[in-house]
Amino acid sequence: MCSMPLCSIAYSSRTAEGLTVDQIDALVRDASHHNRLAGVTGVLLCDGIRFLQYLEGPEDGIEFIFARVMNSRRHSDVVVLGRGEGSVRRFPYWSMHWIPVSQHELHAAAVADWTMLKAHRSEEQVVVLGVEQLAVLAAPHLRDESLPR
Template identity: 30%
Template sequence: MNYLIYISTSIKLFTDADLKNLLTQSRLNNSKHGITGIILYNKGTFFQVLEGEEEQLTITFEKIKHDPRHKGIIIMKTGTVSRRNFPEWSMGFTTTVPDSFSTLPGFVDPAKMNFIYDYNMDHPAINLLRSFTLNNNFVY
């Protein structure tokens, strides 16, 4: 199993509707290709961890690189894992109406930091996710 971690910048600030559409579309596309992971969004910055078989991960990331909704993609880390850290694809972001997203499959509230402690603490993705949530004021 391979993983890839990247950050990017959105070309515009996403609305709650934009984020909901992104979550819905990503869950559908990723499930078709055996891709799991997590994406966090805050004030124009995306942080994403993708997990999957090498070929599907490469195909998925190529599509991501050509997505016109963001730019400045930087790969932070790649590697292999013995098992998935994120068996369900999910997305966390701050929103003006968090209650309306709480029932949406795959949504995690990054303000509730306990979501990050359920994972393998030795994995680079977890450490980077923790840093991203703390540095982007997800924790109140």
């Protein structure tokens, strides 16, 4: 997947029909436990219909956690938006945290540029990166939720 010590992956999926907030809370608590063991951090956006999740950590941890993601019955239609590598975590404070967002916010993050998970600029235009969209959506939650879960 990647050759650097820190890998990342972003994907979107469709939530299981009838999935409740309490069920999402339970899913996140379970994911947080497994992520801590694997050295993975990340954030999950949900608009009630779709998920968008970003995970970062060591390659073996990402592979283990993403295999769990792919086997989950709490969602379907998984689409990998991007994979990357780097040396700095973008969400080091959360082993997993979910943020309720509007359909518009989730869509804007999903259609942003995920081809590179590192910041880049085109000479002709500023490229809106998916990870930058996530950072904007997560920022209001950092004041209250800055401790690892």
